[in-house]
Amino acid sequence: MDAGWSQDDIDFRQQVRDFTAQNLPVDIRDKVISGRPLQRADHMRWQDILAQKGWIAGFWPQKYGGCDWTPAQSYIFQEETTRAGAPWLLPFGVNYVGPVIYTYGTEAQKAQHLPGIVSNEVFWCQGYSEPNAGSDLARLSTRAERDGDSYVVNGSKIWTSMAHWADWIFALVRTDPDVKPQRGISFMLIDLNSPGVSVRPIRSIEGAHHLNQVFFDNVRVPAENLIGQENKGWTYAKFLLGHERVLSAEIGKAKRMLERLRGTAEARGLLDDASHRQRVNTLETDLLALEWTTLRMLDAVMDGSAPGFEASVLKLRGSTIVQAIAEYTVDVLGPDALAFDPARLEAETNDPAAEALRNMGIVSEFLFQRAPTIWGGSNEIQRNIIAKHALELG
The missing domain is CATH 2.40.110.10 (Butyryl-CoA Dehydrogenase, subunit A, domain 2)
Structure with a gap:
């Protein structure tokens, strides 16, 4: 299947891939890939690197410190960085309040708050x-x-x-x-x-x-x-939530987690078993379907349409697929998952060579992934939105 990327998009993807490979600190990448908790310094160090490149708020208008990225470029950036093991770009300033301020704020508010966001100096x-x-x-x-x-x-x-x-x-x-x-x-x-x-x-x-x-x-x-x-805050809140849910499919993160799952299962000889192969392949199929759904919505956004209930579809499926990948990865670990100790994991996060800590990171990530089906509007709420606006029920 051809996603229809332009040559500019293809070139930009390679640029992001090369930049991330050359500039993402190895210790931070290892923490992310193994699921171990990050500290404030980890997030800020990576975001400082992006700020120096001018990419921390790439989709913002240039006059506010952004790069005027297209929706396709924003998607590519998120997918490539997260798949490579970069930390989640904390969205509260860049993706949430920043666009609210430059869309609805006064000139004084823009001058006071936007520079600190794009420089990564204000959290x-x-x-x-x-x-x-x-x-x-x-x-x-x-x-x-x-x-x-x-x-x-x-x-x-x-x-x-x-x-x-x-x-x-x-x-x-x-x-x-x-x-x-x-x-x-x-x-x-x-x-x-x-x-x-x-x-x-x-x-x-x-x-x-x-x-x-x-x-x-x-x-x-x-x-x-x-x-x-x-x-009038409800208007601004709905504007912000639209940004929040469009980001929630997390395709790059899901691909990274699925690659780790497949590698873990293969190392343990489980992919020789048909039932294990089927379960991994089902997850891969679900992720591929989500990716193409995301690309279809992205194509509509590029044509000027605003996401409606489609954003709820991404949030619903994105959170459940990541959750399912995390759950099955713990199943693959089997008894090794029982060594989970939050205190030890937090105390020894700088020891990437320890196999037990990597396994505990996977368990920690599995537990954390119970939350995305609740935050940003629970999945039950998203189903109601889809039922009302897509299926015209109720």
Whole structure:
């Protein structure tokens, strides 16, 4: 099958492949490929390399520090870097709040916040979910009340990835409790060094610390940190979620994980067994189908269409396929998976030669991959979106 890449796309793919091979630090690549947890320094070191190249926000307009990449180039960049073992390019600044700011923000907000994102000097996190508002985000209750030239914010956000590393948080807050829930929400930028902000760690099932609960206790936020119009935050939130779900297929990552699975199974002699071959081949077929679905949507986007329910399809299938690959890889490890020890894994992440640590990294990755079917709108929510907008049910 011919994906129809232009010669410019083919040349760009080779450029990304060569750059990643020459510049991705070996120790970081080894951590990623073996599934071991990354530290802030690992992410920042790779993102510094991309920032120096001018590629950390390649799809942004040039006037804001980007390269004006086409959607095809953005896809190629993500696929090639993640397949090669590069860390996930943390999306909170580059993919999420940055486009919201340059699309809906004031000139002063653009001047204040965009340069720090493209230089990798300012770290952002996302304040959406709350203890009683996850997939039903419109139920959020964190309040922001206007007081002179500032807002006073009270409430909390939960499952906030990397908040303990972040400098700023972009948050949805309720500014009008007396209207339809979606109409009373605003989009606000909050300095995490502000008095009254506290961050409490949450360790996830694999034992790593990347989640947090963030508390706001009478936090004063300058009114100039409001994005767009008050009570119009739901519009900006939907714009952001469209960016989030388009990225969720993770084709390059899935290919990398499938290659590791096939190698692990072959090394253990399991591919001589027909049932094991069939299971690996089924995963490969599912991934190929997802890749072509992604390319079809990419082709439509290149023609000017905006992704609708198709983004939910990518999120749904991307998360379940990666989850299935991770699960079967642990099955292939068999008894070697039982040695999993989060404390040892975290303490010895700089010992790539240890086979036990590599196996534990695979188990850690398997446990972590339970989460993508929940974040960004649970897969149950995505099925409802597909049923309503694609199948016209309900």
